[in-house]
Amino acid sequence: MKAAMTVTDFDIAVVGGGMVGASVALAAALGGLRVALLERKEPSRDWPQPGYDTRVSALTRASQVMLQNLGAWRHMQAMRVTPYERMRVWDRQGSGEIRFDAADIGEPDLGHIVENRVIVAALWRELDAQPGVEYLGGKTVRALELDSPARLLFEDGTDLSAQLLVAADGARSRLRELAGIGQHGRDYDQQAVVATVLAEQGNAATAWQRFMPRGPLALLPLERERFSIVWSTSPDEARELLELPRSQFEARLTRASEGVCGRLQLDGERAAFPLRLQHANAYVRPGLALVGDAAHVIHPLAGQGVNLGLLDAGVLADVLTAARQSGEPLGGMGVLRRYERGRKGHNLAVQYAMDGFKHLFSNSNPGLYLLRNLGLGLANHVPAMRHGFERVALGQGIELPSLARNHPDCR
Numbered sequence: 001m002k003a004a005m006t007v008t009d010f011d012i013a014v015v016g017g018g019m020v021g022a023s024v025a026l027a028a029a030l031g032g033l034r035v036a037l038l039e040r041k042e043p044s045r046d047w048p049q050p051g052y053d054t055r056v057s058a059l060t061r062a063s064q065v066m067l068q069n070l071g072a073w074r075h076m077q078a079m080r081v082t083p084y085e086r087m088r089v090w091d092r093q094g095s096g097e098i099r100f101d102a103a104d105i106g107e108p109d110l111g112h113i114v115e116n117r118v119i120v121a122a123l124w125r126e127l128d129a130q131p132g133v134e135y136l137g138g139k140t141v142r143a144l145e146l147d148s149p150a151r152l153l154f155e156d157g158t159d160l161s162a163q164l165l166v167a168a169d170g171a172r173s174r175l176r177e178l179a180g181i182g183q184h185g186r187d188y189d190q191q192a193v194v195a196t197v198l199a200e201q202g203n204a205a206t207a208w209q210r211f212m213p214r215g216p217l218a219l220l221p222l223e224r225e226r227f228s229i230v231w232s233t234s235p236d237e238a239r240e241l242l243e244l245p246r247s248q249f250e251a252r253l254t255r256a257s258e259g260v261c262g263r264l265q266l267d268g269e270r271a272a273f274p275l276r277l278q279h280a281n282a283y284v285r286p287g288l289a290l291v292g293d294a295a296h297v298i299h300p301l302a303g304q305g306v307n308l309g310l311l312d313a314g315v316l317a318d319v320l321t322a323a324r325q326s327g328e329p330l331g332g333m334g335v336l337r338r339y340e341r342g343r344k345g346h347n348l349a350v351q352y353a354m355d356g357f358k359h360l361f362s363n364s365n366p367g368l369y370l371l372r373n374l375g376l377g378l379a380n381h382v383p384a385m386r387h388g389f390e391r392v393a394l395g396q397g398i399e400l401p402s403l404a405r406n407h408p409d410c411r
């Protein structure tokens with residue numbers, strides 16, 4: 001990848017170089033397209049200081065295969081990825097519990113927990129090696145024109161044209177706003193408190209999730225007895241959790257986890273993120289496609305957000321490759337509708353399922369309490385149901401884009 005000196009015509013221009021945008025740019029470059037990548041904050045490719053990123057993602061097998069096919073996985077492995085073999089989900093005070101085990105379905109693990117900065121750095125290392133990608137830093141998008149070709153106009157008076165603009169600029173997408181694409185959704189009135197913690201009894205290569213009235217607490221295993229926690233709760237409790245002295249926070253967290261891994265101790269800073277449900281009313285306009293959080297934001301309780309975004313990237317790559325082969329314009333609505341049809345239904349289904357879980361499990365209604373305990377108990381004791389969930393955790397059971405299939409190093 002080189003820094004762009006001149007601003008010229010591109011096949012596609014990707015705005016946002018996070019996990020999803022960097023994947024789109026890399027997939028397009030590997031497919032032979034000329035790509036411009038705009039990112040407001042160029043990410044570090046490595047970092048000298050010890051410590052862990054408080055933001056992590058639970059990656060499915062489908063995402064792993066995609067990252068392998070993109071060449072990023074080997075860099076991630078060299079930095080840090082943590083496989084998890086088991087998952088235990090349980091309800092506060094209730095008897096309801098479900099346990100998943102990779103061995104049940106003959107898999108080595110149920111997925112990997114990876115720090116977001118590791119995923120981004122790995123993708124950018126691969127982008128660095130791509131001559132077909134030009135990086136444009138320090139540009140602020142002022143306006144867009146969705147003609148053919150599409151144009152991005154910048155605050156500094158320069159502009160850029162491409163057959164297709166890809167909005168990968170996150171939940172508060174400026175491109176989505178400039179294109180006048182509305183969205184529906186709501187605040188969950190919850191915040192996710194995140195931190196890295198050390199567990200007295202280790203993490204047993206297990207992801208733990210306990211549902212509580214104000215929201216779930218997830219303990220996601222990292223290397224050497226650590227967890228990354230995602231504690232979803234009311235904004236008031238989140239504020240309190242951030243302000244509590246360390247020892248009190250640790251005592252409260254250990255209690256909330258019911259001590260399943262012994263005493264939990266902070267290993268770094270705490271941070272909190274507001275949680276929203278959000279879906280764009282359309283994913284495409286002539287010359288524009290939305291991907292990742294720019295198109296959909298879901299509750300993190302099953303760790304699916306970036307996995308869905310990577311599938312967007314994979315399907316868009318398939319659609320663009322086919323369009324290139326058949327000589328169709330990359331920004332044409334015929335082409336882009338294929339992308340939208342390929343992703344919107346699945347994203348909506350996962351979003352509604354997570355929304356349903358969130359309501360079912362954060363509710364003190366005695367009927368729902370009974371229902372969820374019965375449901376967890378049933379799912380735990382009926383192997384076919386349990387295995388179905390295990391396959392969902394692996395990102396299987398749907399039609400996958402080419403990039404998420406068939407990597408020789410990955411079963």
Ligand SMILES: Cc1cc2nc3c(=O)[nH]c(=O)nc-3n(C[C@H](O)[C@H](O)[C@H](O)COP(=O)(O)OP(=O)(O)OC[C@H]3O[C@@H](n4cnc5c(N)ncnc54)[C@H](O)[C@@H]3O)c2cc1C
Nearest residue numbers: 016018019020040057058169170292293303304305306307
């Ligand atoms: C607490 C929490 C836990 C989560 N856990 C998981 C999990 O376990 N598994 C999972 O799959 N998902 C998880 N998610 C969701 C996941 O983090 C998001 O889905 C993912 O970050 C979306 O990636 P993205 O690349 O679409 O957007 P982002 O990560 O938001 O990246 C957008 C990029 O665009 C850049 N940008 C923005 N605007 C501009 C602009 N105007 N010009 C140039 N660049 C711009 C930004 O700098 C950024 O680099 C979690 C989310 C939260 C809040």
